[in-house]
Amino acid sequence: MVTEEKKQEILEKLKNCVIEYDEDGVKEAAQEALDVGMDANEAIFDGLVSGMEEVGRLFEAQEYFVPELLMCADALYAGLDILKPHVKQMDLGVKGSVVIGTVEGDVHDIGKNIVKMMFDVAGFNVYDLGRDVPLDKFVEEQIKTDSDLVCLSAMMTTTMVGMQKVIEKLREKNPDVKIMIGGAPVSKEVADKWGADGYAPDANNALQEAINMVSALKKMRDEAEAKKR
Amino acid sequence: MPVSTMTPRERILKLFNGEEIDRVPCFSGMGNVTAEGMKDLGYKFAAIHLDAKMMAESAATTYKYFGFECGVVPFDLCVEAEALGCQINVYAHSEDILYPTIKEKVIHNEDEMDISIPADFNKLGRIPLMKEAIRLLKENIGNEAPVGSYVLGPFTLAGQIMELNDLLKLSFKKPDKVGKLLDVLADAIVIVAREYEDAGVDYITVREMGATSDVLSPRVFKNLILPYLKKIFSELKGNTVIHICGKTNDIVPFMMESGARAISVDQKNDIVETRKKLGNDALIFGNYDPYNVLVAGDEETVRSTMRKCIDDGVSAIWPGCDIWPTVPPENMRAMMDEIKNYGG
Numbered sequence: 001m002v003t004e005e006k007k008q009e010i011l012e013k014l015k016n017c018v019i020e021y022d023e024d025g026v027k028e029a030a031q032e033a034l035d036v037g038m039d040a041n042e043a044i045f046d047g048l049v050s051g052m053e054e055v056g057r058l059f060e061a062q063e064y065f066v067p068e069l070l071m072c073a074d075a076l077y078a079g080l081d082i083l084k085p086h087v088k089q090m091d092l093g094v095k096g097s098v099v100i101g102t103v104e105g106d107v108h109d110i111g112k113n114i115v116k117m118m119f120d121v122a123g124f125n126v127y128d129l130g131r132d133v134p135l136d137k138f139v140e141e142q143i144k145t146d147s148d149l150v151c152l153s154a155m156m157t158t159t160m161v162g163m164q165k166v167i168e169k170l171r172e173k174n175p176d177v178k179i180m181i182g183g184a185p186v187s188k189e190v191a192d193k194w195g196a197d198g199y200a201p202d203a204n205n206a207l208q209e210a211i212n213m214v215s216a217l218k219k220m221r222d223e224a225e226a227k228k229r
Numbered sequence: 230m231p232v233s234t235m236t237p238r239e240r241i242l243k244l245f246n247g248e249e250i251d252r253v254p255c256f257s258g259m260g261n262v263t264a265e266g267m268k269d270l271g272y273k274f275a276a277i278h279l280d281a282k283m284m285a286e287s288a289a290t291t292y293k294y295f296g297f298e299c300g301v302v303p304f305d306l307c308v309e310a311e312a313l314g315c316q317i318n319v320y321a322h323s324e325d326i327l328y329p330t331i332k333e334k335v336i337h338n339e340d341e342m343d344i345s346i347p348a349d350f351n352k353l354g355r356i357p358l359m360k361e362a363i364r365l366l367k368e369n370i371g372n373e374a375p376v377g378s379y380v381l382g383p384f385t386l387a388g389q390i391m392e393l394n395d396l397l398k399l400s401f402k403k404p405d406k407v408g409k410l411l412d413v414l415a416d417a418i419v420i421v422a423r424e425y426e427d428a429g430v431d432y433i434t435v436r437e438m439g440a441t442s443d444v445l446s447p448r449v450f451k452n453l454i455l456p457y458l459k460k461i462f463s464e465l466k467g468n469t470v471i472h473i474c475g476k477t478n479d480i481v482p483f484m485m486e487s488g489a490r491a492i493s494v495d496q497k498n499d500i501v502e503t504r505k506k507l508g509n510d511a512l513i514f515g516n517y518d519p520y521n522v523l524v525a526g527d528e529e530t531v532r533s534t535m536r537k538c539i540d541d542g543v544s545a546i547w548p549g550c551d552i553w554p555t556v557p558p559e560n561m562r563a564m565m566d567e568i569k570n571y572g573g
């Protein structure tokens with residue numbers, strides 16, 4: 001059995017290597033975690049993710065900028081690659097899948113990529129459609145993957161209106177799907193007006209919103225199932 | 230005060246020269262075509278990027294209809310990237326206003342970053358079309374209003390021809406390699422800008438919004454990007470402006486140091502602070518929000534925003550980015566009216 005001390009040391013190392021965007025260091029620590037028989041979930045959440053949370057704080061405080069954030073994300077992904085196969089089952093209370101992309105006419109994808117990363121970390125199945133995504137593609141992909149959640153990003157007031165169309169189309173095909181929108185020109189008011197289920201001003205809140213929505217959806221389904229029986 | 234007899238062109242050229250003018254001018258170095266202007270011409274937004282005559286005619290309407298004190302072409306950010314070999318998409322199928330984007334980049338990975346400028350670069354893509362559009366625009370309104378154009382800054386252009394995520398990471402991991410690319414791109418940008426000067430523009434704006442402090446640290450800006458901006462501005466003879474949107478308060482001294490005649494910032498900049506930092510003689514253009522104020526705001530918001538810009542001490546009233554085509558005509562008129570009354 002691994003000692004508490006050793007465990008803390010490895011978690012610290014995972015965390016710090018993410019913060020210092022040290023990919024090799026993260027890989028080493030992740031391997032070490034497995035070698036000493038640590039729980040992969042714990043290594044992910046108390047190590048990698050807690051590092052990324054600190055990165056988020058540094059970003060907000062403007063000590064880190066987007067390049068640093070992207071490099072930290074690479075380090076985190078390097079650790080995830082090693083640990084994920086050993087995860088018993090990702091248990092966040094929910095297991096969800098999400099279709100995400102930046103809407104047609106809009107190539108601003110920096111923010112979308114940050115939001116996507118949060119979903120990856122949380123163990124969601126992420127179907128990333130990229131940027132400048134034709135509006136119908138969101139609907140097709142949602143149906144194809146039967147995803148719980150569709151996330152739309154737009155950074156321009158002109159492309160933002162495309163979201164409204166996607167929401168209408170999605171609702172037509174699948175009234176249950178949860179839809180979350182975001183990006184600088186988007187606001188809670190806009191999200192409400194267009195009938196989106198969720199909005200978040202940044203990546204951290206996006207994840208929390210998503211988890212809430214997906215659990216609500218799951219609960220709804222379970223209740224429906226129970227009634228049938 | 231005597232009734233103004235200066236034409237907008239005289240006023241703005243004097244401004245660039247540091248001479249006395251009758252009131253603060255209201256113009257832009259970025260796109261400012263309006264749906265109102267296109268409507269009467271019967272042109273679709275998707276069409277006006279590909280035809281010199283349509284481009285120039287559309288650009289002229291903002292001056293003709295509203296007295297906005299300039300004409301600017303183009304409207305998109307793809308001219309240089311296209312000439313370097315990228316494919317663009319103008320969304321010809323769409324009735325909506327979608328800005329052209331890059332469909333296919335030329336650099337796909339780190340190993341392809343060692344590019345050189347194609348032979349006869351000044352004849353490629355839409356560069357000749359741009360020259361023609363500038364000439365036509367000058368013919369159309371050039372006696373009264375100044376004609377401007379813009380190019381991208383080297384970092385923003387790099388982000389158009391390669392994956393931005395890679396570029397951002399490499400600026401940290403391999404700054405030398407990125408520096409080499411920016412150096413080549415700076416040369417390419419100078420070639421394009423000189424063509425525009427040759428066609429007769431009165432001023433050129435270099436748009437380097439990819440390097441905003443929302444994305445990149447001031448330190449990286451200074452070390453990696455500033456040297457190539459300096460290179461560009463040292464090669465250009467005419468009136469120049471450096472534009473960066475988003476957070477800029479910490480980099481305005483570097484923007485000034487780049488050698489541009491004027492700096493342009495958006496609504497996130499604290500102009501009072503910037504004025505203090507840069508002194509009374511600096512040309513600071515800004516800084517109203519072209520969407521939330523000019524499109525979504527009511528007339529009173531427009532008017533009070535203009536007064537605030539003037540009180541804060543801008544040298545010219547100028548938008549934070551492109552003017553959004555769907556701007557309500559009454560807001561354009563309110564803006565011009567307020568500046569004429571309050572800006573003396």
Ligand code: B12
Nearest residue numbers: 106107108109110111153156157182183184202474475550
């Ligand atoms: C970088 C940039 C570019 C780059 C984009 C490169 C890329 N691959 O992304 C380039 C140079 C290509 C570019 C082009 C253009 N741009 Co630009 N650009 C910017 C800039 C400077 C930064 C955007 C950014 O990445 N911010 C950093 C990220 C981390 O923040 P974020 O995107 O807001 O994301 C966060 C949240 O919004 C949220 N979020 C984001 N998505 C989602 C999704 C969901 C579901 C949720 C819940 C949350 C969420 O979480 C994120 C993380 O916290 C902004 C100005 C600014 N400073 O904001 C202008 C800006 C967005 N651009 C603008 C414009 C006008 C253009 C052009 C039209 C210019 C032109 N004439 O062609 C073109 C458009 C091309 C096109 N058709 O798309 C305007 C848009 C104005 C408006 N209100 O509509 C802006 C606001 C500049 C301005 N001051 O006016 N641009």
